[in-house]
């Protein structure tokens with residue numbers, strides 16, 4: 036059976052536009068609101084990534100860190116995170132949801148139990164920031180057996196030979212990190228250059244769904260729209276921070292922000 | 302799980318860079334794969350290159366000041382009336398602590414790699430001070446990440462870093478101590494790995510940093526084993542080498558050359574305040590294995606895997622994790638680990654500096670606390686050697702606040 040992730044990419048290709056992929060953090064700015072945010076932004080987003088929080092995130096910039104600390108303050112844990120996913124998927128069963136986080140939480144729960152929870156809450160894919168290839172081979176295989184996509188990451192520093200091998204072992208979606216940066220950095224490479232690299236990677240295997248993330252905002256999203264998919268994360272986290280500062284409702288705020296993002300790539 | 306004889310401990314990992322199949326590895330973002338791979342290749346070339354070794358030895362001798370003294374603590378020995386107590390006064394090294402070895406080697410490597418910038422983390426401020434010193438000497442631009450709490454409590458070292466022209470980046474996330482400084486430094490490296498070399502301040506982090514650091518501090522025991530043989534004619538039958546462990550770099554360096562001998566190794570972690578539940582002693586308190594800063598290790602954490610808060614009077618030991626090498630030494634039972642409380646460390650500082658001509662900082666004072674605890678129970682045929690790996694000057698403010706006065 037075709038995965039929901041693949042189906043979404045096919046639809047987007049037919050509509051000649053990139054898939055819009057959002058990233059928000061489970062428990063930000065509260066357990067309830069993070070579910071409400073998912074429910075509302077998924078009207079516009081094609082795929083939703085949801086961060087499961089770790090308090091020592093070595094690849095995240097300040098925006099996502101702020102979201103993570105807010106979520107931790109709210110007492111978020113893995114059980115709550117799976118609950119949020121479950122409720123979201125009940126509401127929108129066709130919308131792919133990807134959990135993103137760090138390996139230690141999976142390691143503590145145990146890979147098998149973690150995947151079991153993913154399965155029962157209907158998680159579609161996983162991005163594990165600090166479990167690179169080839170160390171992730173065994174875990175990626177387990178994911179595949181459970182029909183959960185393990186999403187491999189590529190970066191500007193990934194060597195050619197390595198790119199081939201990683202793509203070979205990849206599932207429904209591959210994530211290209213646009214530049215040398217943690218999440219939330221300013222786009223310090225021109226979109227043109229990013230797309231050049233992107234297209235080089237695409238040519239290795241054009242049938243794979245390759246998305247771009249890191250540094251994408253409403254200002255830059257349009258210039259990258261020839262990609263299969265675009266991930267916006269830190270900008271959403273920052274919007275939550277801003278809305279809280281201004282006393283606005285983060286749910287309606289994010290709904291607007293994501294609606295705008297979508298309009299830019301139609 | 303077993304330690305192999307005749308093989309450097311740092312090389313006893315499998316193809317995934319794990320020690321004993323459980324500790325270490327490279328749990329890193331994709332972006333760092335290549336820089337770490339490049340560094341791994343470069344280092345394995347350099348450590349087998351005669352010219353590089355000559356260069357290292359030259360700077361260790363003429364810049365760091367090798368060998369550091371090995372002395373008997375006669376007064377302390379007589380006062381306690383038991384084992385013979387000695388100290389390896391590593392704090393006599395240029396800059397006042399063992400962090401100079403790792404810093405010097407990293408700067409040499411950065412030069413070979415053609416990098417012009419170097420960044421590092423620091424807790425007690427010694428790793429930062431030494432890196433800034435060495436960076437200045439070797440013409441590298443230097444940035445140091447330091448927790449805001451540590452900047453406040455280790456002022457003298459902060460001043461030294463500034464004098465050396467380093468830019469200090471205060472880290473205000475999380476607990477604002479070493480753990481956050483290492484995270485922030487790694488983040489910076491993710492963003493700048495094309496131009497910048499990273500130095501991790503202890504035997505922690507992705508495998509290559511553990512290797513470089515332990516390889517560098519091994520100088521301590523290369524000197525010590527000769528000094529011991531000269532003092533005793535051979536390696537004494539009953540010999541205990543006592544060292545504080547934060548990340549574990551000084552202990553690894555202090556023990557390395559004695560690995561295949563019968564010397565006993567005792568590592569002393571930071572037990573924290575007696576009244577507090579918090580500590581920085583994952584080995585002593587049987588913390589579970591987890592991933593921190595790119596490596597699997599025993600680490601203070603909660604059930605879910607969130608890294609736990611720590612507390613210690615000594616900024617250098619105030620770290621929730623511990624080197625995978627020490628996890629390996631613990632599980633193979635080659636080394637024993639215990640902890641000393643804040644109070645015991647302070648008392649040890651007082652006793653040692655009042656009786657002897659040395660003034661250990663609060664980190665090695667933890668090791669002295671253990672020596673002071675066990676010495677009276679041992680016979681005079683037992684030899685205890687404590688690594689006095691840091692100078693108390695940086696702790697002046699804390700010591701005055703805690704006991705009212707500071708003399709050195």
Ligand SMILES: Cc1ncc(COP(=O)(O)O)c(C=O)c1O
Pocket residue numbers: 398399400424425426427428502503504545546547548549550551552616617618662664665690691692
């Ligand atoms: C004097 C001194 N001793 C010990 C340590 C702890 O580090 P390690 O266990 O790596 O030697 C530090 C760290 O800052 C230090 O400054």
